[in-house]
Structures are given as C-alpha cells and as structure tokens.
Amino acid sequence: MGNYRADLLKDHANYDYFYLELFASTTWEWRELRNIRLSSYVYPVSDEAIISGCVVYFLLSNYDILRFDISRQISSSRQRFLHIELMGTVVDSANKEESKSVLSEKKPKVVFVLGGPGSGKGTQCANIVEHFGYTHLSAGDLLRAEIKSGSKNGTMIQNMISEGIIVPSEVTIKLLEKAIMENENDKFLIDGFPRNEENRAAFESVTGIIPEFVLFFDCSEEEMEKRLLGRNQGRVDDNIETIRKRFKVFVDSSLAVIEYYNSKGKVKKIDAGKPVGEVFEAVKAAFAPAK
Ligand SMILES: Nc1ncnc2c1ncn2[C@@H]1O[C@H](COP(=O)(O)OP(=O)(O)O)[C@@H](O)[C@H]1O
Numbered sequence: 001m002g003n004y005r006a007d008l009l010k011d012h013a014n015y016d017y018f019y020l021e022l023f024a025s026t027t028w029e030w031r032e033l034r035n036i037r038l039s040s041y042v043y044p045v046s047d048e049a050i051i052s053g054c055v056v057y058f059l060l061s062n063y064d065i066l067r068f069d070i071s072r073q074i075s076s077s078r079q080r081f082l083h084i085e086l087m088g089t090v091v092d093s094a095n096k097e098e099s100k101s102v103l104s105e106k107k108p109k110v111v112f113v114l115g116g117p118g119s120g121k122g123t124q125c126a127n128i129v130e131h132f133g134y135t136h137l138s139a140g141d142l143l144r145a146e147i148k149s150g151s152k153n154g155t156m157i158q159n160m161i162s163e164g165i166i167v168p169s170e171v172t173i174k175l176l177e178k179a180i181m182e183n184e185n186d187k188f189l190i191d192g193f194p195r196n197e198e199n200r201a202a203f204e205s206v207t208g209i210i211p212e213f214v215l216f217f218d219c220s221e222e223e224m225e226k227r228l229l230g231r232n233q234g235r236v237d238d239n240i241e242t243i244r245k246r247f248k249v250f251v252d253s254s255l256a257v258i259e260y261y262n263s264k265g266k267v268k269k270i271d272a273g274k275p276v277g278e279v280f281e282a283v284k285a286a287f288a289p290a291k
C-alpha cells in the first residue's frame with residue numbers, strides 16, 4: 001500500500017489530476033474533489049489502505065476518509081497536485097453539542113464490555129441482559145446492520161471489517177447514540193466499544209458519558225482463535241487471516257483502552273478462558289454491587 005500513499009503525498013514533481021472523494025466526518029457526506037492540495041497536517045493514519053476494485057480508501061488523521069478511485073484518474077501533462085480539504089475533526093464537529101444535549105438529558109448508565117475477538121463478550125452479554133435488565137448494544141452488530149441496510153457507508157464499513165480494521169469513531173458513535181436514544185431502557189451494555197483510544201476519547205467528548213465500570217474478558221489467543229473458527233455465523237472476518245489481523249489490532253490499539261480504565265480503577269477483569277457457566281458466575285459477582 002506504500003505506493004498509493006507515496007502517490008498521495010508526493011510533491012509537485014510530476015503533475016496529474018486525480019478524481020477523489022472525501023467522506024467528511026463533520027458533515028457526514030461524501031464530497032467530490034479535484035485538484036485540491038493535501039494540507040501538511042492531514043495525513044493518512046497508516047500505510048494500510050482498504051482496496052475494493054479500483055477504489056482505495058484511506059483513513060485520514062482528522063478522521064475523514066479519502067476515497068481514491070484509480071479508474072477515474074484524469075491525466076494531464078502539466079500542473080498537478082493532490083489536495084484534500086480539511087473538514088475538522090470528530091471532536092470539533094458541529095454535531096458534538098447537538099448529540100451531547102440529547103444524550104445528556106437521558107443520562108444512561110453504561111457498562112463497557114471489552115475483550116479480544118472471540119473472548120465471549122456477546123455470549124455473556126446475553127446472560128447479563130437476562131439477569132440484570134440491561135440492553136445489549138454490540139458495536140460490531142450495529143456496524144453489520146448498517147452494511148445490510150444498504151447505507152451509503154456500507155461498502156466502506158464492510159471493507160474495514162473484512163480487513164479487521166476499526167471503523168472511524170464518528171460512524172460507530174452515531175450508531176450507538178441512535179440505539180441508546182431509541183431504547184427506553186436507561187442501562188446499556190456496550191460491547192466491543194471503545195476499541196481504541198480515539199474511540200474512547202471521542203465517545204466521552206461527544207456524549208459526555210463515563211462508564212460505570214468496564215468488564216474485561218481476558219482470554220488467550222489460542223482459545224479465542226479456536227472459538228472464532230468454530231463460531232460459524234458466516235461472518236466475513238472469521239477466517240484465519242482476518243482473525244490474526246484482529247488480534248494484532250486488539251493488542252496494538254484496544255489494550256490501551258483497558259489500561260486507561262484500569263488506571264481509573266474501573267476495570268473488572270474476568271478469566272474468560274473457562275466454560276460459559278463458570279465465566280458467568282464471575283460476571284454475576286462483578287455486577288452484584290452495581291445491581
Ligand atoms: N466460555 C466459552 N467457552 C467456549 N466457547 C465459548 C465461550 N464463550 C463463548 N464461546 C463461543 O465462542 C464463540 C465466540 O463467542 P462470542 O460471544 O461471539 O465472542 P465475542 O463477542 O467476544 O467475539 C461463539 O461461538 C461462542 O458460542
């Protein structure tokens with residue numbers, strides 16, 4: 001992917017015009033762009049891009065997404081530079097105050113359920129719902145529903161999930177906010193979110209919600225791999241190649257969130273490598289005082 005990145009960032013030596021589309025995280029829309037220079041303080045966050053057919057997607061440092069359609073590249077003999085308009089960041093978003101006021105009225109009680117892929121988050125959340133009256137919101141399920149709904153962002157989300165990459169916070173937070181607002185319950189288990197520091201900081205900033213506590217399912221990769229390969233739900237990301245990528249993302253990005261909440265004394269760690277019933281006994285103990 002390094003070549004594409006180099007293309008995007010290269011200086012003004014060889015001039016071409018490119019057809020670009022930018023998903024603006026602040027206005028929540030795709031915009032067509034031509035001949036606009038990349039500002040030095042906005043850059044693709046990694047060398048990795050998502051490729052689908054002729055289209056390359058880059059996540060930019062301001063949480064916008066750049067869509068680069070190779071098939072629509074326009075050549076020109078002279079003058080060219082790539083330029084991507086700055087749209088501001090998630091936290092600067094004009095939607096921030098709007099969402100905050102809506103959710104701050106509701107003041108829901110939130111427990112984050114975190115753990116590696118296949119650690120048993122979904123399985124235990126179903127038990128918690130039954131015993132403790134919470135509503136279960138799985139970030140992954142909400143994203144998969146968004147793909148199925150045929151939404152404009154569906155392809156981008158699908159590509160990111162297939163690659164095991166974390167979808168930009170703006171997308172996931174909007175889906176979580178909507179689900180919380182549409183439900184009458186005031187107690188929510190948020191499963192699989194926040195998955196990186198950016199998810200965490202943006203959620204706190206946008207919604208003003210601080211979790212009651214964080215349930216952390218601790219499980220070995222060996223056990224999680226075995227479970228995911230046997231999950232059999234037809235998920236595009238439950239194949240060995242993507243599973244390994246998801247493990248890497250968990251170690252590189254998600255553990256930091258658990259460490260952050262641990263430093264705040266909010267983490268309740270569960271040995272998730274045991275059989276389902278035993279894990280639930282430990283989960284019950286974690287919920288008992290917060291009942
Ligand atoms: N404690 C457990 N022991 C063995 N298998 C489990 C256990 N918990 C969950 N599973 C199975 O492992 C797979 C992954 O569990 P799931 O709850 O979907 O994990 P996550 O939501 O963390 O990805 C599922 O097929 C589930 O039935």
Ligand SMILES: Nc1ccn([C@H]2C[C@H](O)[C@@H](COP(=O)(O)OP(=O)(O)O)O2)c(=O)n1
Pocket residue numbers: 115116117118121138139140141143160161164165166167168172191192193194195199237246
């Ligand atoms: N906060 C989140 C949660 C999930 N996702 C995406 C990326 C993840 O690999 C997939 C699947 O997540 P999900 O929580 O459903 O499943 P696993 O815990 O990986 O088994 O969804 C995300 O981008 N951001």
